[in-house]
Each structure stands twice: as C-alpha cells, then as structure tokens.
Amino acid sequence: MKWIAILLLAGIGLARADSPQRVPPLPKYQQECAACHLAYPPGMLPAASWKRLMGSLDKHYGTDASLDEVSVREISGWLQTHAGTYKRVSEEPPQDRITRSQWFVRKHSEVDPHIWKQAAVKSAANCAACHTAADKGSFRESEIQFPKGLDARFRRNWSD
Amino acid sequence: MSCIRTAARALMLAAALAGTVWAGTPQEQLSALSAQACRSPSAAQGQQFFNATHGREWSCASCHNAQPTGEGKHANTGKSISALAPAFNPERFTDPAKSEKWFRRNCNDVLARECTSAEKADVLAWLMSLKR
Numbered sequence: 001m002k003w004i005a006i007l008l009l010a011g012i013g014l015a016r017a018d019s020p021q022r023v024p025p026l027p028k029y030q031q032e033c034a035a036c037h038l039a040y041p042p043g044m045l046p047a048a049s050w051k052r053l054m055g056s057l058d059k060h061y062g063t064d065a066s067l068d069e070v071s072v073r074e075i076s077g078w079l080q081t082h083a084g085t086y087k088r089v090s091e092e093p094p095q096d097r098i099t100r101s102q103w104f105v106r107k108h109s110e111v112d113p114h115i116w117k118q119a120a121v122k123s124a125a126n127c128a129a130c131h132t133a134a135d136k137g138s139f140r141e142s143e144i145q146f147p148k149g150l151d152a153r154f155r156r157n158w159s160d
Numbered sequence: 161m162s163c164i165r166t167a168a169r170a171l172m173l174a175a176a177l178a179g180t181v182w183a184g185t186p187q188e189q190l191s192a193l194s195a196q197a198c199r200s201p202s203a204a205q206g207q208q209f210f211n212a213t214h215g216r217e218w219s220c221a222s223c224h225n226a227q228p229t230g231e232g233k234h235a236n237t238g239k240s241i242s243a244l245a246p247a248f249n250p251e252r253f254t255d256p257a258k259s260e261k262w263f264r265r266n267c268n269d270v271l272a273r274e275c276t277s278a279e280k281a282d283v284l285a286w287l288m289s290l291k292r
Contacts, residue, residue: 037237063236064268067261122238129238 022137026078032067033075034135038127040098041137047083049096054079061097099124112154120149163198186246186253190284197278206286209279214271220283222270229290245290253284 025039033039042050054076058066067075084090093101108124116124127134129147146158194201210220210228224232228244243249253259267275275283 034239035241036234037239058268061236064265066265066268122233123236125236126238 023082025137026075028071029075029078032071033065036063036065037125038134039137040127042079042082043084043086044089044098044101045084045096046089046092047080047085049092050079050083051076053096061095097125115147115150115154118147118150118154120147120151163195184254184256186284186288189253189256189259190281190288192256193277193281193284197276197281199278201278201281201285203282203286203289206282206284210283210286216270216272218270220266220270223266227290228287245287247288247291252287 023042025034029042030039045053053060054072057072058064088103089101091102093099093104098104104124115121121129127139129150130144131139132145133140133143146155190201210224211226213219218235221228222235223241224244229248230243232241232244233239234241242251244252246252263275263280267273267279
C-alpha cells in the first residue's frame with residue numbers, strides 16, 4: 001500500500017515540474033470566464049496582472065465582463081493563489097496580455113503572423129485553434145494540430 | 161394606472177418566488193420584463209433590435225448570429241457560443257440573475273448603455289418565437 005502512495009506522490013511531483021500551470025480550474029472561473037474565451041491557466045500571468053485584470057472587468061479588453069462582487073472575490077482569490085511565480089511569467093506583459101509575454105512570443109515565433117488573423121483561428125488568444133487539449137490546461141507539443149478550416153497554403157511552414 | 165398595478169404585482173410575485181426556489185422559465189422572465197416595460201412585447205421589434213448596430217461596432221448578431229438557433233461565435237475570441245433561442249437550448253433564460261448579467265454586459269458592448277426592459281422583452285419575445 002505504501003509504495004502506491006509513494007508512486008502517486010512522485011507522479012504528482014513530476015507533473016508539477018513538467019507543467020507548472022496545470023491547476024484544476026475553479027468551477028466559478030470556468031463558468032464565468034470560459035463563456036467567452038478559453039479558461040487560461042492561472043499560471044500564465046503573474047499575480048499583479050491578474051489583480052489589475054480582475055479590478056477592471058467592466059472594461060475587459062474592450063468588452064464588459066463585469067461580475068457580482070462575490071464572484072469577483074472568489075475568482076480573484078483563486079487566481080492570486082495559482083498565479084505564475086516561476087521564472088518565465090515573473091514579468092508583467094504589456095497590457096497584461098498572455099499573448100504579449102516574452103515566453104509566448106518566443107514559443108510562437110515560427111507561426112506565420114497571418115495565421116492569427118484567419119477566420120479559422122481568429123486571434124492568438126484562441127489557443128484551442130491549435131492546442132487540442134488547451135481547455136484542459138494542457139499545451140503539450142504532441143497535442144498541437146493544424147487548425148480545422150485553415151487555408152492549406154499555411155501547411156508549408158507547419159510541422160505536424 | 162393598471163400597468164403600474166400589474167408591474168407591482170409582478171415584482172411582488174418575483175419577490176415571493178425569490179424567497180423560495182426561483183427556478184424561472186423564459187415565459188416567466190418575459191412576463192416580468194413586459195410588466196416592467198408597461199407594454200406587451202413585440203417580437204418583430206426584437207428581431208430588428210437584435211440585428212441592428214446601435215452606434216458601436218457590434219450587434220447582438222455579431223456573436224449570436226442573425227438566426228440564433230445554432231452555435232454562435234464570439235466576435236473577438238472565436239470561442240463557440242451555444243444557441244440562444246430557448247427552443248434550441250433549454251438552459252437559456254431559466255435563471256433570471258444569469259439573464260440579467262448577460263443583458264447588462266452585452267447591452268453595454270452593443271449600445272454603450274444598459275437595455276431598457278422594453279428592449280429586453282422584445283428580444284426575448286422574438287427568441288421565444290423561434291421554433292424547431
């Protein structure tokens with residue numbers, strides 16, 4: 001029995017080290033935020049960015065995403081607890097946008113800038129267009145897929 | 161005068177229900193909105209309102225489609241939005257607090273102000289008129 005527990009703990013430790021942003025989503029976060037966009041892993045932004053974001057939901061990147069006070073408090077607390085602290089997200093990206101983070105830009109340097117604007121993708125904020133398990137907080141290389149409906153001319157610089 | 165009385169009665173009924181279990185149906189929400197608006201809703205006006213822009217970039221249809229009987233798509237993020245018409249999505253308009261939240265947000269995005277009860281009633285009447 002003991003060895004099962006040890007193995008399980010070791011497994012959790014490995015998963016953490018491998019992808020620090022994988023946190024089971026708070027149901028309220030899922031309900032309120034994922035109605036309009038992917039439930040972005042809280043570890044993708046530092047605490048200060050989340051704080052600013054949750055303090056200005058009525059002007060949320062050009063739209064009104066205002067919420068009742070109780071929900072704001074619950075979601076904010078959870079985001080603060082699970083905000084990114086590891087090296088690559090320690091800096092606050094311009095406009096608190098995940099897509100402007102240095103690590104994001106670097107990771108997507110091989111993506112043709114025109115791809116983001118295609119109807120099948122819409123914007124760089126639409127992670128799920130290529131990351132098939134993004135809604136589960138997983139962004140593994142092996143899960144990346146050429147977006148459905150994307151013009152075949154973008155195939156040539158695609159390596160799936 | 162009779163309208164004010166009807167509205168007051170609707171509010172009292174809502175308050176009484178809120179004290180117990182406020183399940184809510186699209187019809188109950190439509191009745192409450194119409195009572196507040198002091199007039200019967202117009203589905204035709206609702207359809208026109210839904211598809212028109214109101215001085216800003218988006219209309220309701222920008223995300224929900226001109227015929228909101230199937231999946232829509234968020235105009236910014238591309239995230240899919242389930243059907244808005246109750247006949248095509250039984251979850252819609254079953255929670256008054258949720259309806260109010262989305263009316264508040266979306267009206268702000270489309271009209272840069274909150275919608276009036278009459279506008280909300282018209283839109284809901286139109287959505288309820290869409291049948292399978």
